Amino acid sequence: MGEIVLARVDDRLIHGQVMTKWAKGMNTNSIFVVDNATASDPFMKDIYMMSTANSGMTIKVFSTDEVVEYWKNENFGKYRAILLFKSIAAVKEVIDKGLPIKKLNLGGIAKKKESKFILPNVAVKPEEMEVLKEISGKDIEVFFQIVPDTKYVSLKDALKSY
Template identity: 40%
Template sequence: MGKVVLARVDARLIHGQVMTSLSKSAGATAIFVADNPTAYDDFTKNIILGAGSRTGLKVRVLKEDGAVRYWNDRQYDDYNVILLTKSIEVMAEIIKGGVPIKNLNLGGIPQKPGLTSIIKEVSIDKNQLDILVDLRDNYGVNVYFQAIPSSRKVSLEEAERMFD
């Protein structure tokens, strides 16, 4: 049976930091990208698969509901998976769909008007904060904000105080 060793929300999906430092620190053997636009775009999908193949890790690009189906059908085989989505909302649906996730890392959500910057690389709104609090309180997920393993980790509790 496989497991998710790290779930990460990052609008960039796979990039150098994920491929090197995060995969090593998490002990990953596979990276699964759950993103409908990427799954339906052969060009983007092939770029991600090509980038991943150079790491020695198994890389899969799944539809968002496919990440849940693959877990329910095969428990991610024997892979230690980094599960990547572009949004908090998609990750929440995957968790609510039954994929067991202990740790959720928010590492790359760009700043836009109306968002609160939690760390330099991650900005969220109140609705997204409420989703994260729900994941913590009702699904037992440890939520934290951290761009790369060597940078400071900000807890969900610290982020909540930013909205008071």
């Protein structure tokens, strides 16, 4: 049976930090991009799937519904996966549909109108903080961290300064 090692919200999806720090540091063998727009764009899907051809890492691209079905039908097979999302809303959707996420890392969310920085390069809107509180209420560890060797901020601590 496979395992969800970590779920991460990073609007850049796959990039160097994810590959070198998170994926290799957590002994994973796969990265699953979970994004409806990317999954429905054959060109972008191919780019992501080919981007790590020499890394030994398996890359799959799913819509939110497809990743939930893959878990329900296959339990992710032999994969120890990091799930990468572009948005907090997409994470909430898959959790609500039964995906057993235990750790949610927020590590790369660009500043938008009404959002506030929790860490450099990680900005969250008030309504997104409410969703994160709901997610953490489901016994899921929610935290902010750019890479594993940088400052860790729990949701509880982030809420104090938000």
